[in-house]
Amino acid sequence: MSKVFFVGCGPGDPELITIKAKKLIQKADVIVYSGSLIPEPILKFCKKGKLYDASKLVREEIFDLLYKNAKKNKAVVRLHDGDPSIYGAIKEQIDNLGKKGIESTVIPGVTAFLASAAALGTQLTLPGVTQTIIVTRAESRTKVPKREKISELAKHKATLIFYLSIHLISNLVKEDSIFAIGQDLGTENEIIRKMTLGEVNDGTLTTKYFSILVVKRV
Amino acid sequence: MSKVFFVGCGPGDPELITIKAKKLIQKADVIVYSGSLIPEPILKFCKKGKLYDASKLVREEIFDLLYKNAKKNKAVVRLHDGDPSIYGAIKEQIDNLGKKGIESTVIPGVTAFLASAAALGTQLTLPGVTQTIIVTRAESRTKVPKREKISELAKHKATLIFYLSIHLISNLVKEAIAGGYKKTTPVAVVYRASWDDQKIIKGTLENISKKVKDEKITRTAIVIISDVIDPESYEYSKLYDKKFSHGYRKAKVK
Numbered sequence: 001m002s003k004v005f006f007v008g009c010g011p012g013d014p015e016l017i018t019i020k021a022k023k024l025i026q027k028a029d030v031i032v033y034s035g036s037l038i039p040e041p042i043l044k045f046c047k048k049g050k051l052y053d054a055s056k057l058v059r060e061e062i063f064d065l066l067y068k069n070a071k072k073n074k075a076v077v078r079l080h081d082g083d084p085s086i087y088g089a090i091k092e093q094i095d096n097l098g099k100k101g102i103e104s105t106v107i108p109g110v111t112a113f114l115a116s117a118a119a120l121g122t123q124l125t126l127p128g129v130t131q132t133i134i135v136t137r138a139e140s141r142t143k144v145p146k147r148e149k150i151s152e153l154a155k156h157k158a159t160l161i162f163y164l165s166i167h168l169i170s171n172l173v174k175e176d177s178i179f180a181i182g183q184d185l186g187t188e189n190e191i192i193r194k195m196t197l198g199e200v201n202d203g204t205l206t207t208k209y210f211s212i213l214v215v216k217r218v
Numbered sequence: 219m220s221k222v223f224f225v226g227c228g229p230g231d232p233e234l235i236t237i238k239a240k241k242l243i244q245k246a247d248v249i250v251y252s253g254s255l256i257p258e259p260i261l262k263f264c265k266k267g268k269l270y271d272a273s274k275l276v277r278e279e280i281f282d283l284l285y286k287n288a289k290k291n292k293a294v295v296r297l298h299d300g301d302p303s304i305y306g307a308i309k310e311q312i313d314n315l316g317k318k319g320i321e322s323t324v325i326p327g328v329t330a331f332l333a334s335a336a337a338l339g340t341q342l343t344l345p346g347v348t349q350t351i352i353v354t355r356a357e358s359r360t361k362v363p364k365r366e367k368i369s370e371l372a373k374h375k376a377t378l379i380f381y382l383s384i385h386l387i388s389n390l391v392k393e394a395i396a397g398g399y400k401k402t403t404p405v406a407v408v409y410r411a412s413w414d415d416q417k418i419i420k421g422t423l424e425n426i427s428k429k430v431k432d433e434k435i436t437r438t439a440i441v442i443i444s445d446v447i448d449p450e451s452y453e454y455s456k457l458y459d460k461k462f463s464h465g466y467r468k469a470k471v472k
Contacts, residue, residue: 008336011326015238018228018328022237035466055466059458083328085335085342086351089455091446094339106336108229108328108412110236110301117303118226118324121312124303131362132371133304136350141456144349147374153350156365 002070002102006090008083008109012187014041016110024107025049029074032057032065034088037081039187049077063096070102083111087137087163113161116182119192124159132158138165138172220288220320224308226301226327230413232259234328242325243267247292250275250283252306255299255438257413267295281314288320301329305355305381331379334408334440337418342377344446346453350376356383356390372397377444384409384439388427394443395423404447409439420447 005024010016025031025042028049035055043051054062062078069076080088084106094104113135117124124133134153137144150172153160162172166181183191223242228234243249243260246267253273261269272280280296287294298306302324312322331353335342342351352371355362371378372394383390384407395401405426409417421429423443430439446452456462463469 008332010236013238015241016236016326018234018236019240020231020233023233053466054458055464057458057467058460059454060460062458083332083335085332085340087343088341089457091341091344091452092454104339106339108234108332108336110326110328111332114226114301114303114326114329117301118326121322121324122303123306123309125305126309127360130366131357131360132352132354132366134350134352134376136376139349141462142345142349145375148348148350148376153374156371157363158352158354158366 002073004066004070004076004078004093004097004102004104005107006078006080006084006088006094006104007107008088008111009038009042009079009081010110011082011112011115011185012039012190013115013185014039014045016115017042017045018107018109021107021109024075024077025079027075028077030065030069031077031079032062033079034081038079042079049075054078059092063093066093067097067100067102070097071100080109081112083109086111086113086135112163112182112185115185116161116180116192119182119185119190120180120194124161130156130158132156133161134158135161135163137163138168140164140168220291222284222288222294222296222311222315222320222322223325224296224298224302224306224312224322225325226306226329227256227260227297227299228328229300229330229333229411230257230416231333232257232263234333234412235260235263236325236327239325239327242293242295243297245293246295248283248287249295249297250280251297252299256297260297267293272296277310281311284311284315285318285320288315289318298327301327304329304331304353330381330408330411330440331442333411334406334442337408337411337416338406338442338447340446342379342442342444342446344449344452345455346451347445347449348374348376350374351379352376353379353381355381356386358382358386368393369397372399375399375445377442377446379443380441384430384441385436387430387441390441390443391423391427399423399443403443403445406442406447407435407439408442409433409435411440
């Protein structure tokens, strides 16, 4: 049966990809990848496939590329950064393919918040501190339901993790909680900073869009 | 410098280990692993190392094994299931080693809830449904703070994920409903995600407890309560919308 693989390529370091993902990339005839979020060395695993940069395409073009190639029984990989189920827009793609009789398989990957915790050498829950991890994003162009407001989520005083929100950091943190920021994790340019809000605007922090922020009580 | 690697081996499928983790296991002199949670084929990556089953040891014995071998400059791996930062007791080990001058490095892995989402073929957040994922556990021997009660966490109606709690499924359901989820909210239970004997059980808050009991599942399962599993409707992403511009593409339609 015609099939598309939705593959998570991990957080950045090409050695933090799974064996399964690497094999699928190596064997692929067609790879549609999420632009600059996919590290160059990972694209180089692709030996014979044709590469398409999804960041230059709109939804309908991506649907079409995946469908037409799967229909021809090509080995088709849709390559997502991190893990496809975490803020990856896979469902609209899977549902569209499903309607046209194409099956999808998702290959999980190491998502950036796990790489961030590893870089910090920390556990995300600790007995006597918290047993809960909340992963969310600040509202910008994508709306966040009111019942998920940061100030509401903050009431549990759990480990609070933000994706796609670093540009809104002064909204996120209004007290001097300790938090950590990771950028380009697992690559040569990796930056890890622990700081308080007072230090955020000291000018040394570059606010790149794709960073991870961990706010913690401990 | 003497060093210990805390390595996540992924959810079960030996191909869902990272390349880095596999290499570290292959080169290790000593591996202390988390008992039956580590799949046999992953232990077989170990070519020359001595294997110790941590499930048969107490904390002090583990500390000692890691310390003594690192001190001798052996390549020491502490192998955890899934990802070490998710309910893995790494901090006590890292802190103990740190006090004695041994450095630790953590290698992240694919944790079971990601493998569960992949098995379900679902996204854990969906525009128009929820943008938040809450990972927690039901209280049993490990206490959970009151402000993290399931009925409190349920108020956000986000995607609610439980580790280590399948044996308490009827409590989870009761509290989730008390917190505000409709009885018809979809629930998925993924038993041994990515292992050969993986099982997926889907239902709603109303009927999932019975289904889990009928399947006699009492351990090693992830519970996901969320409308994302079977949404009545959802919105398409902004990122790939033709009316949306971003750093790498101008809007194609105004």
